[in-house]
Amino acid sequence: MSDTTDIDGAVRAELTRLRESIDNIDAAVVHMLAERFKCTQQVGVLKAKHQLPPADPAREARQITRLRELAESAKLDPAFAEKLLNFIIAEVIRHHETIADGAAATGTGATGAAASGTAATGTAASGTAGPAPADPVTAPDAGRTLR
Numbered sequence: 001m002s003d004t005t006d007i008d009g010a011v012r013a014e015l016t017r018l019r020e021s022i023d024n025i026d027a028a029v030v031h032m033l034a035e036r037f038k039c040t041q042q043v044g045v046l047k048a049k050h051q052l053p054p055a056d057p058a059r060e061a062r063q064i065t066r067l068r069e070l071a072e073s074a075k076l077d078p079a080f081a082e083k084l085l086n087f088i089i090a091e092v093i094r095h096h097e098t099i100a101d102g103a104a105a106t107g108t109g110a111t112g113a114a115a116s117g118t119a120a121t122g123t124a125a126s127g128t129a130g131p132a133p134a135d136p137v138t139a140p141d142a143g144r145t146l147r
């Protein structure tokens with residue numbers, strides 16, 4: 001009997017083990033992002049109520065400096081960490097603009113689903129909550145994308 005079958009089986013088992021961990025990590029990332037968007041959605045409501053601008057570049061600069069340092073110490077490419085944060089922040093700012101537009105249109109400040117802080121992931125109609133994701137190529141803020 002050749003060893004090939006055994007080796008293939010061992011490789012397959014190792015691949016499966018690693019992929020199970022990857023799947024767990026991906027699930028954790030999704031849950032963490034969902035929690036982050038719940039918070040940022042509430043920030044958007046607060047900003048709309050008090051006529052504060054959707055974006056805060058000074059805050060972003062501090063976050064990027066901090067995240068780059070964390071990435072370095074974790075042996076993650078800091079440039080990748082920065083690109084990822086910029087990508088997420090661009091989406092948050094789009095949400096904030098949508099909330100502010102809604103508040104301006106009604107003249108009542110942020111209300112309804114947006115005010116509940118639960119709409120970060122889609123609309124009632126789409127079942128996916130929140131504004132559709134920006135096209136990373138054509139969006140005006142494409143400089144914030146992963147490219």
Ligand SMILES: C=C(O[C@@H]1C=C(C(=O)O)C=C[C@H]1O)C(=O)O
Nearest residue numbers: 040043054055056059060089092
């Ligand atoms: C969430 C905020 O709004 C924007 C989004 C940020 C983020 O996603 O971390 C950071 C700064 C702002 O441009 C904020 O001002 O704190």
